[in-house]
Amino acid sequence: xxxxxxxxEIIEAAGEILTESGLAxxxxxxxxxKMGFAESALYRHFKGKEEIIxxxxxxxxADMDKRLTACVAKLEDPVEKLKAVFNNQxxxxxxxxxxLVAVFSEGLLxxxxxxxxxxxxxxxTKRKHLLPIIKQGxxxxxxxxxxxxxxILHIIMGSFRLHMLQWRITAFSFDVKQKGNKLMGSIxxxxxx
Numbered sequence: 001x002x003x004x005x006x007x008x009e010i011i012e013a014a015g016e017i018l019t020e021s022g023l024a025x026x027x028x029x030x031x032x033x034k035m036g037f038a039e040s041a042l043y044r045h046f047k048g049k050e051e052i053i054x055x056x057x058x059x060x061x062a063d064m065d066k067r068l069t070a071c072v073a074k075l076e077d078p079v080e081k082l083k084a085v086f087n088n089q090x091x092x093x094x095x096x097x098x099x100l101v102a103v104f105s106e107g108l109l110x111x112x113x114x115x116x117x118x119x120x121x122x123x124x125t126k127r128k129h130l131l132p133i134i135k136q137g138x139x140x141x142x143x144x145x146x147x148x149x150x151x152i153l154h155i156i157m158g159s160f161r162l163h164m165l166q167w168r169i170t171a172f173s174f175d176v177k178q179k180g181n182k183l184m185g186s187i188x189x190x191x192x193x
Contacts, residue, residue, distance in 0.1 A: 003059055007045050010035060011056040015098035022101075026053075050112055057118035060099055061125050067092065068129040078137035079188060085129060086160065086184050090177040093164065097172050100164060126157060143191050152191055159187055 003011075013034045017026045028049055032039040046052045071088040072081045093100050134152050137143030143152065163183055167176045 003055070004045070007055065008059070010042065010045055011052060011059060012096075012098060014052050014056060015096070015101065018101040019098045050114065054114055054118050056099070057115065057122060061118065061122045064089075064092075064122070065125050065128070068125075072129070072133070078133045078140065078142055079192065081133045081136075082130070082156075082188070083181075083184060085133070086180060087177065089160070090180045093167075094176055097168075100168050123157075127153065130156060137191075141193055144193055147191075155191075156187060159183060 010031065014026055014031055017030055017034060021030070026049060028039050028042050031049075031052070032042050035042070042052075046055065067088050068085055071084045075081045075084055131149055131153050134143055134149040134156075138145045138149060147155075160180075163180055164176070167174065167179075
């Protein structure tokens with residue numbers, strides 16, 4: 001996905017507003033004020049609020065796809081791949097907590113069909129990376145086969161989502177990576193043969 005430097009600055013600022021004020025606070029007026037330029041200047045880069053959110057989510061999906069592909073490229077062991085995927089996600093959100101609200105905001109789901117489609121794209125990207133790893137682990141006899149790969153995927157993704165939601169609700173007050181690795185260790189204990 002091609003995104004210009006100024007567009008990235010705008011979507012990062014939009015993410016910060018979402019974190020600080022929620023969806024209601026994300027207005028073009030507030031965004032322009034945060035960026036330090038006239039509201040009309042935003043329209044040179046985006047048609048409106050919906051396009052800003054859609055672009056933010058598309059950027060996050062493309063970035064995640066690229067990051068997760070790279071982080072497992074040289075790994076063979078499925079357990080190590082799972083750890084690498086989650087550590088990569090923890091590192092990303094630790095550096096960019098303002099994007100967490102965009103990805104995990106239920107309020108966005110009611111905004112538009114286009115936003116829903118991009119949220120589905122983000123979930124599909126996670127699925128694209130995790131499901132083959134789980135299947136590989138099952139095939140190699142490392143991960144339990146008593147539950148389907150799909151069910152294990154739901155357990156892992158749901159646990160990750162809850163962990164990140166707790167981090168957001170507590171105003172990012174705990175070490176997301178340390179606590180996340182402990183959670184991942186517990187999940188691996190449950191799913192490993």
